[in-house]
Amino acid sequence: MAGLHKSEFENPVVNWIDTRMPIFTMMQKEYGSFPTPKNFNYFWNFGALAMISLAIMIATGIFLAMNYTAHTSLAFDSVERIMRDVNYGWLLRYIHANGASMFFIVVYIHIFRALYYGSYKAPRELLFMLGVVILLLMMATAFMGYVLPWGQMSYWGATVITNLFSAIPIVGEGIVTWLWGGFSVDNPTLNRFFSLHYLMPFMITGVVFLHIVALHITGSNNPLGIDVKSPQDTLPFHPYYTAKDSIGICVYLLVFAGLVFFAPNLLNHPDNYIPANPLVTPAHIVPEWYFLPYYAILRSVPNKLGGVILMFSSIAVLFVLPWLDTSPVRSARFRPIYKQLILVMVASFLVLGYVGGKPPEGIYVVLGRVATAYWFLHFLVLLPILGKLERPLPLPESISRPVVRRPPSSGGGGPLPQGATAKPMEKP
């Protein structure tokens, strides 16, 4: 449908552009007046925080790349040059290194929010699946980025992770050689990892765009998990949620600053300050903290192929989560059993993270297996049957009138959703 847009902007320049290319109208519609459920809690900050993280990573990464040399004989020293001689190079690198951790913290909480409040259920299945794609792309990007400083953990981490593909029958060895560009992790590997590490954030940006497109079609979920019924249930995104997100951003930056300025190597492994040496294997090869749960799953299976399959399945299962969960109720607030199971699931994820950082022996193997078993039990068995067995609490009528229709003297039946009453947002 060709034709000029009838712009409502008064500024003549804005109006002129908007008439020919209505991006101002679009921004006004999607970020200005966009109707947003009015009962968000602070868990709903984490989407915006993830976006900020991505922007910070790209911005610092571009400047780091200007000073980095992707060659096995120069990479380590070029990173040290950034730390010592480039103006504020230490700041750029510490922001970028800790930014990866912040990005994962934020995204893990964002995913927890989606799981707790059932944001993956119809009609938001595709939105959720795009989110899982972003997670996978982030993991690939982070893994390759960790290889670039060419320290001991970079080298041995790259060796261990790329070798996983050798578990694939018949073609495995060929794939690994192809990934390496040679017969071991070496200069061609480092070079392509740098190239891909620079490419993938822009792929993430693309999928984030699709994620937001999908979000703005379905609209946001909310802590009650019920649909928006009338305009009274919503607020324009600006200024209400721009203001609320700003608080989240400030707190996020405070935590971030605490890491960067006062504990910049807290989440790093000391061995990565030793230059890569193919002849010396570190005592314990461990990935970055955000990969530890998957690493624990990998190691909890005695068979290599089995471990690799299970590890990839642990995330792949999220793709089908919208169909595994058979309950029609979204929010865990109204699902008394699910509410507890999801905490057990979080606990199993944390246990896996703890176990992943420990040597694979004794109690850690047992713990890792129990937690791995629960992870799959939760998604593949408990969620499908829970939808049939669990009796959800009565749902409120609407977001703005969260009154439940029920007999006046019913007594039991669990507490009402407290946060949904009169002034939900004013109590921090």
Next chain:
Amino acid sequence: MRIALALAVFLTAGVALAPGAFAQGHEAVEAPKQPWSFNGPFGTFDRASMQRGFQVYKEVCSNCHSMKEMYYRNLTSIGLNEEQVKAIAASATVPGGTDDSGQAVERPALPSDHFRSPFANDKAARSANGGALPPDQSLIVKARENGSDYVFALLNGYEDAPADVKVGEGQYYNKYFPGHQLAMPAPLHEGAVTYADGTPATIEQMSRDVTQFLTWTSNPDLEVRKRMGVKVVLFLTLMTGLTYAVKKKVWKDVH
């Protein structure tokens, strides 16, 4: 509810089972925490101690350990002036490329040169040290868990091996080293250096000073970083308060 309880019990049982598996074999003794001047959010380096530490590095450590990431010019940061730095650099002889006939030549170092390495390459270093490679010390503090405390403890941690431990040939017993045996003999002994400021050169004093110096070579950004961090955190705290007030005002009429 009951399912959740059962699962919780199941998981806890997993933890409770297999006790004793936590026992760990030959792990190193954890280095005791030291009250370093550079600890904490307002920490700074002790210039006098760093300069003494540099002397220890120059006269003792640098006979075996390289420090490739450092330049002589960096020494102005430990409180030396440019003349002193020039003199220190000039006292070292470094490879100076080739002359007109293509022969390798040597020349006195300049402030813009890297610290001189004691050996031409790793093989030379190994051959002179009974097969062991003395690690480069540019990043030694960052490359070890609790690096400053560890380096200090290691330098003070040499002692006679317990009766039941057989120390290998060319190995020395140190309770803080992982595995307890390392190829470096105790590097410091009482009075190994003579401090210009009259500080008694005890092993503990020299270890403390050289650790100050090595912490700086690993973290030359530390002081600037912490100073900036305090300002950033103050600013963000203020900003958080302000943003909270704005949000409250914006949301005032929502119910």
